[in-house]
Amino acid sequence: MARLTMREAISQALWEEMERDPKVFIMGEEVGVWGGTYAVTRGFYDHFGPDRVRDTPISEAAIVGAAIGAALVGLRPVAEIMTINFAFVAMDHIVNQAAKLHYMFGGQMVLPLVIRTVGGGGRQLGATHSQTPDAVFAHFPGLKVVAPGTPADAKGLLKAAIRCDDPVLFIEHATLYQLRGEVPEGDYTVPIGQSKVQREGRDVTVVTYSKMLDTSLKAAEELAREGIEIEVVDLRTLRPLDMGPVLESVKKTNRAVVVEEGWKSYGVGAEVASRIYEEAFDYLDAPVKRVAQVEVPLPYNRTLEQMALPQVKDVIQAVKEVL
DSSP, X not given: XXXXXXXXXXXXXXXXXXXXXXXXXXXXXXXXXSOOTTSTTTTHHHHHOTTTEEEOOSOHHHHHHHHHHHHXXXXXXXXXXXXXXXXXXXXXXXXXXXXXXXXXXXXXXXOOOEEEEEEOOOSSOOGGGSOOOXXXXXXXXXXXXXXXXXXXXXXXXXXXXXXXXXXXXXXXXXXOTTOEEEEXXXXXXXXXXXXXXXXXXXXXXXXXOTHHHHXXXXXXXXXXXXXXXXXXXXXXXXXXXXXXXXXXXXXXXXOEEEEEEEESTTSHHHHHHHHHHHHHGGGOSSOOEEEEEOSSOOOSSHHHHHHHSOOHHHHHHHHHHHO
């Protein structure tokens, strides 16, 4: 297997799917001539041409609205929103139209639409450009929400999303583009809606996804040196949410910590913890602990920003508390 960065894995998935299916095309701000804000589509414009790599005006509502129309007439658009913070401008199109059209028209139409966007903090972009509102979008039935934490999953899940007949919000973390990992070559897909145990353990179950997977795995390495073995379960997809591996792990370890970058209130961790209580309460030997971002608009100052975001030490502390 090749060892690729997250950026390279995502780019490879897009390229391979565009080569495989002529109905797949890319649209968004600066995706063409510029090659994408994060250089994911660099070289695509010269190879596939302006009909399949379309630079758009600075209007998220126009991008998503046009992509919905294209999907309804049989194309497979991959619409890029530069940052998930800008998705709020297209909120009606995403959650009120794309997520509901298949259901409201009795299944007479499909909507094979992928919206690629970038979320998360840690790059000193200020409070309005550094949010992790994943749970907001995962709240809406009809919209699949995917948030990979490894290069291999990024490639496999994006290819699966492009082939899916449902709208998919594909969230890439801003600080993971340089993360390296082994990525299978060729026609490799990962099923949407399947969680995965990324590290085996016996003492505590840590449930996480996206950037916090890397943070949790680093915590696991430090804890292992103290003789504490945590099992790390990666959700990978927030809707549909696969709790099977989570519950099986909790039944083995009898303790759980949920780690997310978003705010704790009304978040992914709240949902996961609630389901653990509902479906595995009798197996718990301690209350479920949640690790999340401090509930303030994320500061611009780097030191304050890092203080607000969940760190390895926070995961370690939570694990020791449930033990």
